[in-house]
Amino acid sequence: MALTRKGEARRxxxxxxxxxxxxxxxxxxxxxxxxxxxxxxxxxAATYYFSSIDELYVSALRRATEQQLALFEGLRGxxxxxxxxxxxxWAHRDRGxxxxxxxxxxxxxxxxxxxxxxxxxxxxxxRAIDPEGRHPQxxxxxxxxxxxxxxxxxxxxxxxxxxGVEAAxxxxxxx
Amino acid sequence: MALTRKGEARRxxxxxxxxxxxxxxxxxxxxxxxxxxxxxxxxxAATYYFSSIDELYVSALRRATEQQLALFEGLRGxxxxxxxxxxxxWAHRDRGxxxxxxxxxxxxxxxxxxxxxxxxxxxxxxRAIDPEGRHPQxxxxxxxxxxxxxxxxxxxxxxxxxxGVEAAxxxxxxx
DNA sequence: CCTGTTCTGGTACATTTGTTCCATTCTCCC
DNA sequence: GGGAGAATGGAACAAATGTACCAGAACAGG
Numbered sequence: 292m293a294l295t296r297k298g299e300a301r302r303x304x305x306x307x308x309x310x311x312x313x314x315x316x317x318x319x320x321x322x323x324x325x326x327x328x329x330x331x332x333x334x335x336a337a338t339y340y341f342s343s344i345d346e347l348y349v350s351a352l353r354r355a356t357e358q359q360l361a362l363f364e365g366l367r368g369x370x371x372x373x374x375x376x377x378x379x380x381w382a383h384r385d386r387g388x389x390x391x392x393x394x395x396x397x398x399x400x401x402x403x404x405x406x407x408x409x410x411x412x413x414x415x416x417x418r419a420i421d422p423e424g425r426h427p428q429x430x431x432x433x434x435x436x437x438x439x440x441x442x443x444x445x446x447x448x449x450x451x452x453x454x455g456v457e458a459a460x461x462x463x464x465x466x
Numbered sequence: 467m468a469l470t471r472k473g474e475a476r477r478x479x480x481x482x483x484x485x486x487x488x489x490x491x492x493x494x495x496x497x498x499x500x501x502x503x504x505x506x507x508x509x510x511a512a513t514y515y516f517s518s519i520d521e522l523y524v525s526a527l528r529r530a531t532e533q534q535l536a537l538f539e540g541l542r543g544x545x546x547x548x549x550x551x552x553x554x555x556w557a558h559r560d561r562g563x564x565x566x567x568x569x570x571x572x573x574x575x576x577x578x579x580x581x582x583x584x585x586x587x588x589x590x591x592x593r594a595i596d597p598e599g600r601h602p603q604x605x606x607x608x609x610x611x612x613x614x615x616x617x618x619x620x621x622x623x624x625x626x627x628x629x630g631v632e633a634a635x636x637x638x639x640x641x
Numbered sequence: 642c643c644t645g646t647t648c649t650g651g652t653a654c655a656t657t658t659g660t661t662c663c664a665t666t667c668t669c670c671c
Numbered sequence: 672g673g674g675a676g677a678a679t680g681g682a683a684c685a686a687a688t689g690t691a692c693c694a695g696a697a698c699a700g701g
């Protein structure tokens with residue numbers, strides 16, 4: 292049952308492929324065949340490494356969320372410029388991961404197993420904004436606004452530049 | 467091609483059924499058969515009134531968003547309590563419509579035809595908060611936070627009570 | 642080098658799904 | 672009330688999809 296080095300790489304390639312398919316074709320486009328083709332592996336590889344399509348899908352969502360969580364941890368106490376750059380890249384460069392992260396939230400509505408991941412994300416966002424937890428009330432509101440901003444960037448592509456993101460963040464925190 | 471009175475009712479019943487299926491089984495659960503069964507009509511009715519599954523799905527998303535938009539228009543200038551009650555009902559009672567509204571945003575990422583609907587929604591939210599457009603900057607941030615709050619309610623079910631929602635809204639606007 | 646395990650890639654099959662078809666019934670309007 | 676168009680519901684079919692299977696190749700550990 293243990294995975295070979297090469298096997299592990301293939302597994303990761305499949306998970307990455309899910310994110311690309313997700314960004315290109317949406318959730319309904321995530322099929323065994325589409326993901327396998329995107330990853331450049333035969334169909335049976337997708338069923339070999341993941342017992343079901345659901346496990347493949349959820350594993351990819353989880354992975355994207357964990358990566359996002361790590362990024363937030365790295366932003367604890369960062370200045371606004373660094374925060375803006377990270378947020379910009381996330382919504383525009385790692386679009387697939389960003390979409391996956393929000394789709395995980397949607398799944399969490401109906402799956403208890405994903406609730407913990409969803410809450411962890413909210414917690415990490417709050418900690419990135421206020422590492423010491425000194426202003427819980429103010430942080431709550433700021434986190435909500437940042438969340439709204441992330442969505443707006445994903446859906447409308449606006450703001451599109453790092454400077455635009457920084458300006459929007461400044462507006463949020465300056466009040 | 468004109469619709470009978472009864473035919474129109476059946477069409478609406480199908481669109482309503484889509485929202486219920488959406489809330490129960492997620493987007494992937496929206497199939498001709500599932501929706502027809504939920505609406506209590508034969509399978510062929512779903513294909514008779516909608517030329518494709520995609521048209522059925524998108525029509526339902528659009529309808530939910532339009533209803534939401536109308537609700538926002540009715541809230542222009544309303545006090546915080548009324549706003550809180552409306553928001554609460556939307557996220558907890560009309561859950562299906564709320565989910566549909568956000569899924570429309572997701573679809574808008576890849577479909578230009580839905581962009582206008584997504585932007586109209588943002589506009590309506592802003593107008594509900596600041597009918598006269600007197601404080602554009604302040605309104606932008608408030609709208610982002612309210613959007614974040616709506617999502618949080620959908621995903622985590624928190625805040626769950628009207629009072630809780632009102633408190634959260636008060637926190638948002640009081641700064 | 643040998644042996645048991647992991648991996649490969651191709652095939653096959655049952656199910657689900659979207660869509661079409663059609664004979665019959667119902668509705669609306671003149 | 673009669674006729675044209677709309678609606679009904681059941682059946683059928685092709686395509687897509689999830690999953691199981693398997694004979695052979697690659698690999699890891701002793």
